[in-house]
Amino acid sequence: MPIRQNIINNPKSERVRRVADLSNRRSRERSGRFLVEGPQSVREAVRYMPQVITDVYVTVSDDPERSSRDPELARHGYEGSPETMPDDVPVSALLSPIVAEAAKAGLYVHLCMPGVIERMSRDAQGIVAVGDAEAMRAAMCDAFDDAACGISAGDAPTLVAAFWQVRDPGNAGTVIRAADAAGCMGVVFVDDCVEELNPKVIRSTAGSLFHLPVVTMTTDGFFAWCDGRGLPVTAADVYGTPANRPRPLPEVLSDDEVSRAPRAVLFGNEARGLPADILERAAQVVSIPLYGRAESLNLGTSAAVMLMSMAMSSHVRSCPEE
Known part of the structure; x- marks a missing residue:
């Protein structure tokens, strides 16, 4: 679809208000739309899931002739000059490759004055996109089901990350x-x-939401899903229970059979962790050892350490020896 040449210049217009209102959950539920903010997230949405994006809004630039070798381009995943853009589209060198990809994908692209984009989102950094929530969730479920079909067939071990009652948006994105x-x-x-x-x-996902499926389940539904696929649940917890004591992460990773096996890793709520009844249902409990004086790690750090450690261990063990 062509880039809309008429520039949106009224920050009080109904269209602008509807986009800005997507920061509110009730507005998202009522409209069936969601908001994607900033160059990195919009770029990944346009590149990997264009089918769920309905509109892209981009600010016009005061200096559209700025060097295409802007160092910001490389930092945002582009090498060399931006893709071909019409000469009369006044978009900055940083945003023009994203706009070009959006136009190539057939998305509606709207040019806006800076004040309009600022009204839509204070975290826009010059560009936002609007997506169809139903289409997004359907695409996520389909991708998750497709990936689940290959749990026992793939060469590399399967790792599923699960999070129980994560409430903080920043933590969830991380x-x-x-x-x-x-x-x-x-x-x-x-x-x-x-x-x-x-x-x-x-x-907070920095575009990762558009790279892998994210789905929701009840607690019983999650354990039933894992049981149905022969996927053991590893609970991440410091204390465990008397009947299910935690094993230190290094010990688990040193066990060749365990480290290569497909698994789902379940992390608990930021403040309360996992309750005893859920820990009892896990195949094993694993803890991250602390070698300094810190009392604990936050959820984002714990997830990064444990998931990356398990991933590196399984990938190293799955590589053939030379």
Whole structure:
């Protein structure tokens, strides 16, 4: 679809208000839309899941002729000059490759005055996108189901990251990003968690939300799903229970059979961890040893350490010896 040449210049217009209102959950539920903010997140949404994006809004630039060799381009995943853009589209060198990808994907692209983008989102950094929430969730479920079909068939061990009652949007985004970096096949939000399409969650994933499926399940539903696929649940917890004591992470990783096996790793609530009844249902409990004086690690750090450690261990063990 062509880039809309008429520039949106009224920050009080109904269209602008509707986009700005997507920061509110009730507005998202009522409209069936969600907001993607900032160059990195919009770029990844346009590149990996364009089918769920309905509109892209980009600020016009005061200096569209700025050097295409801007160092920011490399930092945001582009090498060399931006893709071909019409000469009369006044978009900065940083944003023009994203706009070009959006136009190539057939998305509606709207040019806006800076004040309009600022009204839509204070975290826009010049660009936002609006997505279809139903299409996004359907695509996530389909991708998760497809990935689940290959749990026992793939060469590399399967790792599923699950989070029970994660409530903080920043934490939720951080753990999705950690799961993406660790190569997890998907993320499961278990029980009453923060909405995965909360704009702060999306921002905090730095684009990872569009790389791997994120689905929601009840606690019973999660354990039933794992049981049905022969996927043991590893609970991340410091104390465990008298009947299910935690094993230190290094000890688990040194066990060749355990480290190579597919697994789901379940992390608890930021403040309360995992309750005893859930710990009892896990195949094993694993803890991260602390060698300094820190009392504990926060959820994001714990998830990053454990998921990356398990991923590195399984990948090293799965590589053939020379």
